[in-house]
Amino acid sequence: MNLGAELLSRGIPLYADWTLHPRIVSQLWVRYGRAAVxxxxxxxNAQCQLFFSMRDLNAPLGVDALAHDWPPGLLYTFPPLALIPPTLARVREQRHTLILIAPHWPAMYWLAEIYQLLCGQPWQLPLRRDILSQAGWAIFHPDPERLALWACP
Structure with missing residues (x-):
């Protein structure tokens, strides 16, 4: 009944379960086009009707996007940090087009590869207290400014 309390009673929120505020997502679609997957x-937290899941066996396109072929068209991804390098490798090798949501952390080795793969102007997401949430908007990210999120086409 209370998703926020239940999630917090089990420990800290999971990184992969954060969802962007709907207004930010709407702005992404205006800037870059609406993603299909x-x-x-x-x-x-899916931003598209079609999605691959990290663990939900009933996801429309299956579990583990990296284990499947990706459909053509514009894709959306806000991957866990550990999945950014394999996502970039897939984009580079198979020439997919996607909107990647990632922290802009200059010390991270994959940031240079993001710059090499850009096909448009990256956008620093506006900072707002509720930019990321979980459990049906019951839990907000405790430190969104530290993430310094950017959308990278």
């Missing part, structure tokens, strides 16, 4: 999602 969300690559790393759950039924609670």
């Amino acid at each position: 969300d690559l790393f999602a759950s039924k609670e």
Whole structure:
């Protein structure tokens, strides 16, 4: 009944379960076009009707996007940090087009590869207290400014 309390009673929120505020997502679609598939999602945080899940066996396109072929067209992804390098490798090798949501952390080795793969102007997401949430908007990210999220086409 209370998703936020239940999630917090089990420990800290999971990185892969954060969802962007709907207004930010709407701005992404205006800037870059509406994506058809969300690559790393759950039924609670998917930004597209079609998505691959990290663990939900009933996801429309299956579990583990990296284990499947990706459909053509514009894709959306807000992957866990550990999945950014293999996502970039897939984009480079198979020439997919996607909107990647990732922290802009200059010390991260994959940031240079993101710059090499850009096909448009990256956009620093506006900072707002509720930019990321979980459990049906019951839990907000405790430190969104530290993430410094950017959308990278």
